[in-house]
Amino acid sequence: MSEPKNRRLLLKLLIAGTLLVACSAIALFCLFIAHQRRFAMGNPVLGNQLVGTWVGKHGVILQLRPDGTARSRSNASDPAITYFEWRAAVKELEVFQGPPQHDLRWTINRVIGKPSSRFEVQEMTPNAFQLLDTQSCKLLQFDKTSDAMLETAP
Secondary structure, three states, rough: HHHHHHHHHHHHHHHHHHHHHHHHHHHHHHHHHHHHHHHOOOOOOOOOOEEEEEOOOOOOOEEOOOOOEEEEEEOOOOOOOEEEEEEOOOOOOEEOOOOOOOOOOHHHHHHHOOOEEEEEEEEEEEOOEEEEEEOOEEEEEEEEEEOHHHHHHH
């Protein structure tokens, strides 16, 4: 083959390879977005009931958002906000808490659905709920509240 034909063939192969990689990346991104939507509310009925801002018996404030993200503070005077993600399973609240999202181990555990904590929903009313920590077997009570700092947190 002559030199110009080799260059054209190489250019065509390079363009085809680039298009293949781009299409693969777009397909993976679409699958990831679909997984994110499904992940946010594993059990939509329970998930919708849990969405809101809640205060625990010892002052811990949680805000569970409809997109599967959540924020918390250890008490009303603590300015530090902790980020985590959650999912409502059949009768459970699964929490994915850990290092920042850019940590590979945390991301893998989240994608495969391995929660860092799991709580059984014992009782649910519009203004309160009780969780049983499946590791420590402690019963946790949360009541409806509001928290301006958590509601404005990104």
